[in-house]
Amino acid sequence: MLEMTGLGVRYGDVTAVSDVDLTIGDGEVVALLGPSGCGKSTLLRAVAGLERPSAGAVSWDGADLAGTPVHRRGFGLVFQDGQLFPHRDVAGNVAFGLRMLRVEREERAKRVTRLLELVGLAGYERRRVTELSGGEQQRVALARALAPEPRLLLLDEPLSALDRALREQLALDLARLLRETGTTALVVTHDHDEAFTLADRVAVMRTGRIRQVGPPSQVWREPVDVEVARFLGCGKVLPPEAAHALVGVRARVGLRATALRVTGDGPLAGVVVERVHRRDHVRLLVELDGERYEAVGPVGGRWEPGERVRLAVDPDGVAIIG
Numbered sequence: 465m466l467e468m469t470g471l472g473v474r475y476g477d478v479t480a481v482s483d484v485d486l487t488i489g490d491g492e493v494v495a496l497l498g499p500s501g502c503g504k505s506t507l508l509r510a511v512a513g514l515e516r517p518s519a520g521a522v523s524w525d526g527a528d529l530a531g532t533p534v535h536r537r538g539f540g541l542v543f544q545d546g547q548l549f550p551h552r553d554v555a556g557n558v559a560f561g562l563r564m565l566r567v568e569r570e571e572r573a574k575r576v577t578r579l580l581e582l583v584g585l586a587g588y589e590r591r592r593v594t595e596l597s598g599g600e601q602q603r604v605a606l607a608r609a610l611a612p613e614p615r616l617l618l619l620d621e622p623l624s625a626l627d628r629a630l631r632e633q634l635a636l637d638l639a640r641l642l643r644e645t646g647t648t649a650l651v652v653t654h655d656h657d658e659a660f661t662l663a664d665r666v667a668v669m670r671t672g673r674i675r676q677v678g679p680p681s682q683v684w685r686e687p688v689d690v691e692v693a694r695f696l697g698c699g700k701v702l703p704p705e706a707a708h709a710l711v712g713v714r715a716r717v718g719l720r721a722t723a724l725r726v727t728g729d730g731p732l733a734g735v736v737v738e739r740v741h742r743r744d745h746v747r748l749l750v751e752l753d754g755e756r757y758e759a760v761g762p763v764g765g766r767w768e769p770g771e772r773v774r775l776a777v778d779p780d781g782v783a784i785i786g
């Protein structure tokens with residue numbers, strides 16, 4: 465089990481991480497989610513041993529890792545750009561850690577074959593890594609990191625360099641892979657979908673601190689404060705009275721764009737102000753009782769500004785703010 469206690473990291477006068485208490489249980493996947501510059505990578509690097517904490521400790525099964533250098537921690541690392549060895553072929557890259565561990569040749573080849581199957585690259589052993597697509601390179605990086613069976617896998621924005629469709633596919637593959645191999649992992653990402661796809665628990669970071677940790681559904685439905693709610697896509701925040709009138713909940717709520725849906729027999733009536741087509745839905749700005757709200761409708765919808773629409777509340781788009 466990995467444990468961070470009172471962990472802080474400073475770069476000169478800049479406090480990048482402060483007061484972080486977080487544990488990752490065996491086989492658990494935790495995602496660190498937060499905006500650019502909030503200290504996610506620094507925290508991950510401190511766990512890896514690449515940054516020296518200015519306060520607190522990182523420990524494994526109760527043993528402080530302060531004196532343990534990066535290569536002795538038994539952790540696997542995957543970065544955004546893979547950082548493969550360009551002069552080695554795919555098998556050479558994947559086998560790298562195994563050679564360091566002096567695993568003998570035959571066993572090494574077997575493990576490489578199995579790992580390439582696991583990451584969906586069966587038969588790629590002799591391919592040059594410089595001739596692979598970005599997605600394939602990240603799969604090789606992942607196989608290389610998993611090969612020595614690390615006790616913890618650290619992934620820093622592993623899918624960020626890929627285009628959207630590939631990122632979504634690889635996030636699903638990665639989630640399955642981590643489950644199947646029972647890998648304990650800490651994943652840094654700024655992408656909500658990725659965090660919620662991969663993680664057993666999501667830790668939301670802001671200005672160097674962890675603001676909230678919990679299972680994805682809890683963080684999604686009950687953000688601890690307005691800033692976390694806004695970061696998680698709640699474009700509008702309503703005080704309890706207004707929330708009661710609109711969505712029937714007497715609490716401070718955050719509304720995502722999907723909180724209001726256009727349906728012919730919805731209980732609410734609004735007027736369309738603006739319409740934008742998105743990938744798989746139409747996004748509307750509607751006016752209801754003098755207030756403007758975002759709403760969504762099905763792709764074929766041809767609502768024009770000024771048109772009246774009926775709306776219903778989708779509870780999945782409503783967050784109760786703690």
Ligand SMILES: Nc1ncnc2c1ncn2[C@@H]1O[C@H](COP(=O)(O)OP(=O)(O)OP(=O)(O)O)[C@@H](O)[C@H]1O
Binds near residue numbers: 498507
């Ligand atoms: N080597 C460094 N020297 C000085 N300051 C640094 C260094 N690395 C990071 N910082 C600062 O520490 C803070 C946290 O940076 P960090 O890279 O950990 O954030 P992040 O959340 O991972 O951001 P991003 O998603 O943009 O990579 C930022 O203010 C950054 O400017």
